[in-house]
Amino acid sequence: xxxxxQGAAAILPIGIAVxxxxxxxxxxxxxxxxxxxxxxxxxxxxFGSFQQTLRWAMPLLLIALGFLFCLRAGEFNIGGQxxxxxxxxxxxxxxxxxxxxxxxxxxxxLLAGMxxxxxxxxxxxxxxxxxxxxxxxxxxMLNFIAVLLVSWVTTGPLKDPAVxxxxxxxxxxxxxxxxxxxxxxxxxxxxxVGLAILAAWVIAERxxxxxxxxxxxxxxxxxxxxxxxxxxxxxQAYLLAGTFAGxxxxxxxxxxxxxxxxxxxxxxxxxxxxxxxxxxxxxxxxVIAAIFFGGLQAAILFLPIVSDLPSSGIKILEGMIALxxxxxxxxxxxxx
Amino acid sequence: MRPTAVRxxxxxxxxxxxxxxxxxxxAFPVGQIHxxxxxNGAGKSTMAGVLSGILRPARGSVEICGRKIQSGQSAAARAxxxxxxxxxxxxxxxxxxxxxxxxxxxxxxxxxxxxxxRIERRWRERLDxxxxxxDLRSRLASLPVETRQSIEILRALANDARVxxxxxxxxxxxxxxxxxxxxxxxxxxxxxxxxxxxxxKLKEVLAVADTVAILRQGQLVLPPTPKDTLTTSRISTLMVxxxxxxxxxxxxxxxxxxxxxxxxDGIATRSRGSEPGLHDIDLTxxxxxxxxxxxxxxNGQRALAETIAGLEAPLAGRLTLAGSDVTERGTxxxxxxxxxxxxxxxxxxxxxxxxxxxxxxxxxxxxxxxxGPWPLISIARMQESTxxxxxxxxxxxxxxxxxxxxxxxxxxxxxxxxxxLAGTLKVLLAAQPTRGLDFAATRFxxxxxxxxxxxxAGIILISSxxxxxxxxxxRILVMRGGRVVGTFTPPYSARTVGSAxxxxxx
Numbered sequence: 001x002x003x004x005x006q007g008a009a010a011i012l013p014i015g016i017a018v019x020x021x022x023x024x025x026x027x028x029x030x031x032x033x034x035x036x037x038x039x040x041x042x043x044x045x046x047f048g049s050f051q052q053t054l055r056w057a058m059p060l061l062l063i064a065l066g067f068l069f070c071l072r073a074g075e076f077n078i079g080g081q082x083x084x085x086x087x088x089x090x091x092x093x094x095x096x097x098x099x100x101x102x103x104x105x106x107x108x109x110l111l112a113g114m115x116x117x118x119x120x121x122x123x124x125x126x127x128x129x130x131x132x133x134x135x136x137x138x139x140x141m142l143n144f145i146a147v148l149l150v151s152w153v154t155t156g157p158l159k160d161p162a163v164x165x166x167x168x169x170x171x172x173x174x175x176x177x178x179x180x181x182x183x184x185x186x187x188x189x190x191x192x193v194g195l196a197i198l199a200a201w202v203i204a205e206r207x208x209x210x211x212x213x214x215x216x217x218x219x220x221x222x223x224x225x226x227x228x229x230x231x232x233x234x235x236q237a238y239l240l241a242g243t244f245a246g247x248x249x250x251x252x253x254x255x256x257x258x259x260x261x262x263x264x265x266x267x268x269x270x271x272x273x274x275x276x277x278x279x280x281x282x283x284x285x286x287v288i289a290a291i292f293f294g295g296l297q298a299a300i301l302f303l304p305i306v307s308d309l310p311s312s313g314i315k316i317l318e319g320m321i322a323l324x325x326x327x328x329x330x331x332x333x334x335x336x
Numbered sequence: 337m338r339p340t341a342v343r344x345x346x347x348x349x350x351x352x353x354x355x356x357x358x359x360x361x362x363a364f365p366v367g368q369i370h371x372x373x374x375x376n377g378a379g380k381s382t383m384a385g386v387l388s389g390i391l392r393p394a395r396g397s398v399e400i401c402g403r404k405i406q407s408g409q410s411a412a413a414r415a416x417x418x419x420x421x422x423x424x425x426x427x428x429x430x431x432x433x434x435x436x437x438x439x440x441x442x443x444x445x446x447x448x449x450x451x452x453x454r455i456e457r458r459w460r461e462r463l464d465x466x467x468x469x470x471d472l473r474s475r476l477a478s479l480p481v482e483t484r485q486s487i488e489i490l491r492a493l494a495n496d497a498r499v500x501x502x503x504x505x506x507x508x509x510x511x512x513x514x515x516x517x518x519x520x521x522x523x524x525x526x527x528x529x530x531x532x533x534x535x536x537k538l539k540e541v542l543a544v545a546d547t548v549a550i551l552r553q554g555q556l557v558l559p560p561t562p563k564d565t566l567t568t569s570r571i572s573t574l575m576v577x578x579x580x581x582x583x584x585x586x587x588x589x590x591x592x593x594x595x596x597x598x599x600x601d602g603i604a605t606r607s608r609g610s611e612p613g614l615h616d617i618d619l620t621x622x623x624x625x626x627x628x629x630x631x632x633x634x635n636g637q638r639a640l641a642e643t644i645a646g647l648e649a650p651l652a653g654r655l656t657l658a659g660s661d662v663t664e665r666g667t668x669x670x671x672x673x674x675x676x677x678x679x680x681x682x683x684x685x686x687x688x689x690x691x692x693x694x695x696x697x698x699x700x701x702x703x704x705x706x707x708g709p710w711p712l713i714s715i716a717r718m719q720e721s722t723x724x725x726x727x728x729x730x731x732x733x734x735x736x737x738x739x740x741x742x743x744x745x746x747x748x749x750x751x752x753x754x755x756x757l758a759g760t761l762k763v764l765l766a767a768q769p770t771r772g773l774d775f776a777a778t779r780f781x782x783x784x785x786x787x788x789x790x791x792x793a794g795i796i797l798i799s800s801x802x803x804x805x806x807x808x809x810x811r812i813l814v815m816r817g818g819r820v821v822g823t824f825t826p827p828y829s830a831r832t833v834g835s836a837x838x839x840x841x842x
Contacts, residue, residue: 208711212700219688225679227668
């Protein structure tokens with residue numbers, strides 16, 4: 001199949017999912033025209049909507065790029081959520097606790113975020129390659145631990161005394177350290193994300209390691225006979241995944257959020273997995289898919305304003321897309 | 337004139353671009369042992385699949401014992417009295433013998449309650465009747481292959497099969513077990529069962545068959561013909577087509593070993609599952625030598641290969657490669673030192689079927705592909721060198737980006753040889769390099785092995801095919817139970833090497 005055909009094959013399950021959802025909404029008595037208009041406006045045409053789309057595409061994209069490396073190596077590392085939260089934690093800790101000149105503090109905060117994500121993912125990778133622990137379970141459980149850690153930090157050591165009520169969070173970081181305003185994104189952020197995309201592409205497609213990772217994932221036995229360091233390569237895939245997810249967390253803190261919030265974006269790490277798969281496990285595809293899902297995320301926040309469909313309707317749509325796309329994905333996975 | 341057991345008319349099977357069977361019509365009479373002979377890829381297994389209703393042909397019809405069978409329905413074929421014993425067994429290996437037989441039986445025992453004792457009682461008699469002595473409670477996976485095969489045959493007979501297809505039944509058996517199988521087939525014939533045996537070795541066909549049918553590239557070139565009316569040379573000509581089987585590789589001229597390229601001293605490994613570990617293996621490979629390793633499969637050949645490859649760490653002993661101790665070094669380091677490998681299973685160990693050819697042909701560890709300080713690659717350059725290698729080794733391909741699984745078995749082996757033999761090498765470990773290949777591809781592999789040998793490299797050739805080993809080895813070791821039990825030099829005798837393999841006392 002050529003590239004165009006592959007692209008069409010990737011869009012088809014999304015089309016089926018959207019159609020199914022619209023049918024369900026119509027049957028439930030909602031006006032689907034206003035739903036469609038609402039989603040379009042919330043993601044694309046409304047004032048500042050596309051900015052919101054990009055704002056949500058950003059973490060999706062970074063986690064998805066990280067997940068790509070693990071997926072290629074045949075490792076189902078679903079810990080992107082936790083790795084992102086740890087990244088946010090590392091980043092906010094540096095931003096709040098080590099005040100210094102901006103040109104030192106800012107890169108340090110970014111690096112700390114990446115490092116924390118790397119450690120969180122690397123730990124799962126270590127358990128997998130050293131002790132054959134099931135990576136799906138380990139990374140899933142590490143997600144819960146990360147949630148609880150963030151929850152403890154935001155209600156304990158780094159609690160913002162000004163915040164009352166349900167959502168716990170840290171205080172705002174110094175605005176000089178912010179990479180973007182609370183309305184979404186900034187040129188600096190876009191440039192950094194662009195560099196991250198470029199780095200991911202070079203590592204995945206133009207480095208010896210990237211090609212070896214792919215080979216190891218497809219034919220571990222053949223890779224062993226050829227002398228590839230199978231376990232080390234897989235471990236490196238975990239480190240890469242964690243680095244990218246950690247960067248996503250750091251950007252959340254230094255960009256749109258300006259602080260670490262509990263309960264923010266609790267499912268984005270899982271949507272990112274769907275982004276990788278919809279993006280056909282290729283960097284350009286992932287960029288497009290991330291923008292699409294970023295649009296849906298933006299629409300969730302906007303939809304209740306123009307339509308009577310509750311925002312959970314979009315969650316259903318997302319779930320439906322994930323369902324149809326993974327069903328398609330599993331079919332290919334089995335054939336390999 | 338005997339009545340017909342199986343008849344098929346105008347069978348055509350198409351797999352994508354490949355026509356596996358082309359308008360094949362034939363009839364097998366009752367009460368004889370029929371052999372279907374052909375090279376790999378001739379359509380033998382496809383034939384078996386069609387007859388047993390597993391494959392649905394594009395055109396044509398099958399008639400079993402006078403009953404026309406809805407094509408592509410294995411239950412119908414079975415009901416009409418035809419059953420098949422697959423090359424890879426079909427009974428679940430984790431089941432106990434009695435359970436597996438009961439599980440596969442067409443007529444199940446009545447009763448709601450599962451009782452292993454009742455199942456055992458039912459099958460004990462049947463097993464005794466055919467002289468299979470086996471503990472009914474043992475798991476199939478723990479039994480030797482010949483016993484498992486007998487149980488598979490019994491399974492088919494228990495369903496009242498009157499026609500029994502055996503797909504390559506000798507592939508996994510030792511010479512003595514093959515004799516026993518053939519005796520069993522003759523007894524079955526005398527009881528009125530019609531065995532149809534799919535084989536690719538001429539010797540075995542001559543030993544067992546009453547009639548011979550030959551397929552070549554999907555076409556029936558010889559309908560079932562009484563064996564006595566055929567000559568060996570006629571059969572082999574029909575099998576391979578225009579090429580004469582008499583043109584074989586020249587007998588190797590032996591150079592004096594100047595230095596030991598590979599040396600194993602007292603190597604021992606732990607056993608894995610049913611495969612024994614190595615015990616105190618001593619082995620030396622000289623320059624320009626092809627050292628054959630014979631043995632019935634599962635006697636430590638895999639452990640030997642993986643130890644030499646650096647995939648298995650020995651418990652004891654020392655391994656040297658071109659003079660330096662590599663016992664503690666990994667596969668990549670050994671490759672850099674000049675070791676090359678053709679693994680046992682070309683589909684899973686040799687290369688990645690789902691990866692493009694260029695990824696499969698490039699060696700990702702050898703020093704010669706280090707291009708600079710940056711670990712980045714130039715895909716264009718890699719594809720260029722891939723094309724050069726593929727062309728040199730006569731692979732038929734379209735582009736270097738097509739996937740491995742678009743190539744045939746013989747072509748895949750050429751790809752692997754291309755990768756392994758492209759640069760300079762000191763030691764080649766070739767494990768079953770010609771298994772499953774047709775005559776032309778086998779000859780190509782042998783030629784390449786000779787060429788490598790003539791450059792002064794040493795070759796360790798692990799094979800379960802004695803003909804191959806006799807043809808090209810300068811020296812043959814026989815392995816049994818993880819030990820080297822004999823060393824032979826030309827001229828070889830199949831009788832002495834064979835008895836060393838099975839452990840028969842001389």
